[in-house]
Amino acid sequence: LNIISIPENGVPTQSLLQIIKNPYLNSGQSNDAVVNDLEARLQKENFPTLYLSQLDHFYNAETAPDITKLVNYLVILSELKEDQFPSAWAKMFSQLLKSLGWMSSSEKSISSREMQCIRTWNECLDELASLDSFIGKLPRYKIAKELQQIASNKLFQVKTKELPIQVLGLAETAGMTFDHLWVMGCHSGCLPAQPNPNPFLPLSLQKKMELPHSDYKRELQFAEQALNRLLLSSQNLVFSYPKWEKENNLQISPLLNNLSQPITEFCDQSSYKVRDHMKSSEKVELWQDKQNIVPLP
Missing domain, CATH: 1.10.150 (DNA polymerase; domain 1)
Structure with a gap:
């Protein structure tokens, strides 16, 4: 990029x-x-x-x-000053990187992670090439921004061998069951998520067809379905959320208020801060000197 x-x-x-x-x-x-x-x-x-x-x-x-x-x-x-269709730019970018030897070293073999990066990058170029009828011809600096947006929205997670602990996104948990499940980041600003409608389609049409991310109602419906699915996916389930994000005081998602389980405050016992290792005032023992012993000089 x-x-x-x-x-x-x-x-x-x-x-x-x-x-x-x-x-x-x-x-x-x-x-x-x-x-x-x-x-x-x-x-x-x-x-x-x-x-x-x-x-x-x-x-x-x-x-x-x-x-x-x-x-x-x-x-x-x-x-380059000429405006071109996204498909033409995608083809040019692919040929350019190939000419510069990107990911094609003869001295070392390509790892599985690198191969997955190449495959994901080609998917981004394919997605860019599919925008011809939507955005028409654009100059290079604008097409670079479009490609940057596509790449930033692209879900990429390296495929690895099966391990006892997996870190997954919410969409990736569909159809899966777990022995233990910890769902993090469940604050009110994330669950349900904020709407993010497609800028290339009329907003009224997106709401009418109930397209993903079109409005708050659609996001609420998706969050409720995802939450119900997670509740049925494991018998050992923990929902957590951060209390603070920088200077913002966060609140628990309202969708979790109906859960009957008690709320537990987690604290990091391995903190390096001095204040976290100080005993609370409730554990301090008070002793009164009734004999008024004079301290030694």
């Missing part, structure tokens, strides 16, 4: 160095000496931002062809 959203006029030096040193690109895999020398020179000059056309003054292009190739592609990408 940093490559795709490269600015047109001046790139922050640290952002540019992060792209060049990326171990999943050819430029960051076998050019340690050149990259370290380049970073030292840029830090010495103390440039907060740098134009891509100026970068070749700080390293020898002949000794680092991968860096030169990366910079040339970044220059071409930053100078």
Whole structure:
């Protein structure tokens, strides 16, 4: 995403160095000496931002062809002015990353986690390409924001071997049963969730068709169904919520007020704070000196 959203006029030096040193690109895999020398020179000059056309003054292009190739592609990408359909941008981004050697190192095999990242990224590009009829042609900086939004909303959880403890999202628990279940974050601002209607569809149509995240009524219905499902999924169940989020005092979700089980306040016994290790005033023993013994000097 940093490559795709490269600015047109001046790139922050640290952002540019992060792209060049990326171990999943050819430029960051076998050019340690050149990259370290380049970073030292840029830090010495103390440039907060740098134009891509100026970068070749700080390293020898002949000794680092991968860096030169990366910079040339970044220059071409930053100078693109033409509006294109999302599908055309998605195809271009895919070809660009392939040309830069992203996730295609011949020196090491790709792990299962990395393979899942590639698959999820391709799904994001496919989702971007499906927006042709919705948003039409857009410039690069706007399409980069759309892709950023798609990626941030994409649910990604690495598939691992079966383990006795699993950390899951609410949607992932559908159809599952548990020996023990702890549901966290059950405060009033999260359960039910806030509506988040689709910006590309008329709000009245979303409410009429009861689409997900369309309004408070739909979110309340989903939260009630999820809560009932969780109550039936385990005989050992704990609901918890934080009392504070920064300076905001949080309250328990109103959907949990009807539960008959008592509310227990959890405290961290392993706290490193001095005040948490001090005894309360109720445990302090008071003793009165009735003989008025004079203390020694």
